[in-house]
Amino acid sequence: EYVNLNEFFNYILDRFDMMIKTENERGDGFHHLPQKTYSIKREFAPRDLWVELDTDKMMQVIDNIMNNAIKYSPDGGVITARLIENQQSVVVSISDQGLGIPRKDINKIFDRFYRVDKARSRKQGGTGLGLAISKEVVEAHHGHIWVDSAEGRGSTFYISLPYQSYENGDEWDAEN
Ligand code: ATP
Ligand code: MG
DSSP states (O other), X not given: OEEEHHHHHHHHHHHXXXXXXXXXXXXXXXXXXXXXXXXEEEEEOSSOOEEEOOHHHHHHHHHHHHHHHHHTSOTTEEEEEEEEEOSSEEEEEEEOXXXXXXXXXXXXXXXXXXXXXXXXXXXXXXXSOHHHHHHHHHHHTTOEEEEEEETTXXXXXXXXXXXXXXXXXXXXXXXX
């Protein structure tokens, strides 16, 4: 399915913006974890980027990376979501100001069940499958997923997907 990535990503991020609002309004004591506040900053390529996606699966991928960004950050962090257009690819990136990932673990976090610092991660909940599944899904789209991180300062996850840039004036839907 061909999807407008800008709209698709906005839709997912809007849900995360909404989630924090409903959490704050509810205050009904059903949440056992202290509620986290965060804000999302969007920096998107100026024009619409059309890519072929399995939307259900790619939504799971972005949800997991967003949930990680929140889960592994202290309260009040800023999450920056970017959409970048290149000649042959588009890049989706999600940056947080959280715990970061130690250098020795960075190649392992995409492995099944791998979690940095088991004791700390257990408290946070989860299985350690999120990024392994994300990698499978992204590679099934002929894309790549990787991370850039500094311990104590934060992490940026990148997803690149194949893309054919079109020239200005050569609109994808131009009447022929
Ligand atoms: P699940 O996603 O299955 O609920 P999980 O979040 O622990 O569990 P992954 O999403 O696969 O599993 O992440 C693997 C590990 O990588 C995490 O346990 C955490 O230690 C580390 N990690 C992932 N994202 C971040 C992040 N944004 N900042 C710091 N550490 C991270
Ligand atoms: Mg996860």
